[in-house]
Amino acid sequence: MTATSSADGHSQTELIVNEIAQELRTLDDGVAWFSGLSPASRRDVLQQVGGYAMQAHITAADGRAGVARSGVKPTANPSVMICMDPPRYGFSGLPADEHVKAFRVLVSVFAVADTRRRHTYCKNACGHPWHNLPSPRSSQQPS
Numbered sequence: 001m002t003a004t005s006s007a008d009g010h011s012q013t014e015l016i017v018n019e020i021a022q023e024l025r026t027l028d029d030g031v032a033w034f035s036g037l038s039p040a041s042r043r044d045v046l047q048q049v050g051g052y053a054m055q056a057h058i059t060a061a062d063g064r065a066g067v068a069r070s071g072v073k074p075t076a077n078p079s080v081m082i083c084m085d086p087p088r089y090g091f092s093g094l095p096a097d098e099h100v101k102a103f104r105v106l107v108s109v110f111a112v113a114d115t116r117r118r119h120t121y122c123k124n125a126c127g128h129p130w131h132n133l134p135s136p137r138s139s140q141q142p143s
């Protein structure tokens with residue numbers, strides 16, 4: 001047993017969000033996890049994922065691309081917020097019934113920006129632990 005992992009803390013959010021971004025997990029699977037959290041935890045997760053999106057330097061174009069694949073209407077509040085230039089990040093302040101939409105939008109937009117980063121800046125190797133996740137599938141190395 002390690003002393004580091006404390007229940008569903010930040011590390012779990014980080015892992016799940018990055019697994020979705022790297023297509024190791026489906027968005028629906030992530031939404032199922034998110035939906036099972038308490039309202040307070042959901043706000044916490046939204047704040048965290050908003051932070052990831054901010055760090056990934058998402059653009060308005062990323063916002064539109066992410067919204068398109070999130071399954072959320074472009075007219076929904078979270079979609080409008082993320083497509084602003086600069087984006088608005090007050091997702092944890094949205095009413096509770098919009099939290100799932102906000103999660104879908106945020107994770108999808110983060111995935112767009114992070115995928116670009118992995119394909120450019122990070123190329124084949126980088127020191128970001130979250131870009132070097134163990135694959136849940138058999139680890140075959142493409143040669």
Ligand SMILES: [Zn+2]
Nearest residue numbers: 122126128131
């Ligand atoms: Zn990286």
